[in-house]
Amino acid sequence: MNRHIQAGEIVRLESVRKTYGESGGRVDALAGVTIGFRKGSLNAIMGPSGSGKSTFLHCAAGLDRPTSGSIEFEGRDLTKLNEVELTKLRRDRIGFIFQAFNLLPALDVTQNVTLPLRLAGRRADPARVREIISRVGLAERSGHRPAELSGGQQQRVAIARALVTDPAVIFADEPTGALDTRTAMEVLSLLRESVERDQQTVVMVTHDPVAASYADRVVFLADGQLVDEMHRPSADQVAQRLTRLGAWDDKRPASPVGGGY
Template sequence: MKRTTPRGGAAQVDMRVPGGTGEAVRLDDVRKVYGRGDGSVVALDGLTIGFRAGTFTAVMGPSGSGKSTFLQCAAGLDRPTSGSVRFEGDEITGLGEVALTRLRRERIGFVFQAFNLLPALTVRQNVTLPLRLAGREADPAHVAEVIRRVGLADRAGHRPHELSGGQQQRVAIARALVTRPAVVFGDEPTGALDTRTALEVLALLRESVAETGQTVVMVTHDPVAASHADQVVFLADGRFAGTLDRPSAGQVADRMTHLGAWETGIGGVR
């Protein structure tokens, strides 16, 4: 792990490992400012960070630390005010909207706290929706395998209202995985789930890294969820504030306390 000091003097982190598999996502000196003049808000302040392919990373920080803005910029959902974002080595900062939409449809998966399923569609139809939107033919065998992997083979013809919250999140994960994305971004994917269901969802995300080599970057406030990741990256005031490798929930909670974020996780850790 190599630390660098970009403009502004804030220590950042470069998680590239010599001889490793390369980076799936990289932000270099990314700054994001909302508004202008005295009313402007700096959400990201010269953030430099890279995420190695085939790893599971949790991103944490107090409220207002820049977690959501980081995810939006890294996933091409928002444009940084300055700096560079690279996806599998390709610069995406200057891409037009059509190219960004294609990138998100073909190379990125998303799992949110709100499941965002279409109520009139079955599980299978919700899962294949990204393929249809991209104009791609769905491979029935691949779709069936993805649905089986998330434990819903016997629910493929059901609609969202016939499923539990945990099952709906499983559908959302299958939908994120069906396009075979390089990176899956999660925004509080366990935030609306009970403890047991949340652990099952985290196991699915962990499996997608271990078995298919995908990269998962998950924003969370929950120390227990974060402890399932290979590493935890901490943000504070839009800047890098440290990492933990293979941490316990207690270690994560302790670091968050020192960052001024006293939060309760799915396991009751404070």
């Protein structure tokens, strides 16, 4: 295990920098980010457009390589893995949920949910699959294709698909962005349940203060840097903090940033 990782952390970014462009046109999407995420926690990543949220998520999940720094996942440095090793780790230990549901239209609910297992050459346990589909409220729709489902139901399929491999971490990019308020609350409750019931770790990028209020910890990014964090905040507290991010560089963060939770 790397000396940087802290007790209880399952993912840790250490001095992570991601630079795009050359010479005079270079831009730091991430500017030396250090932070850890503990097992069994729901974490929200917030910040204005262009703050580096998506780059942060892609680097943390091993979808993109940082320019410098290290990213530890269960004690392994992702920056030292080759593409085959990264692909296997993402397939076996990481779940993904996106704003676009990314379901295959020709497959029904059960087939979409079990797709990651089939791609990994693993046999799906029918009882386990039924249990997960039932948990997301789709037991009566397991034979339906995406076109026969509402947006909220399609996102539930995506959550079940992320859960079926029993991943160590679920990375979610605006998972409620395309949903109405009531359906979004149902989806967030499912993510909260996966944290509390299965000790899953969820790292979720969101722009919605209400979605962030479901998190144990909300981390704020601005200009590629961590500038503040809040623990178990209300939606109003998150919204108020977001309005002040424009002037973050004139102030010190209100609380220490970078440790695990």
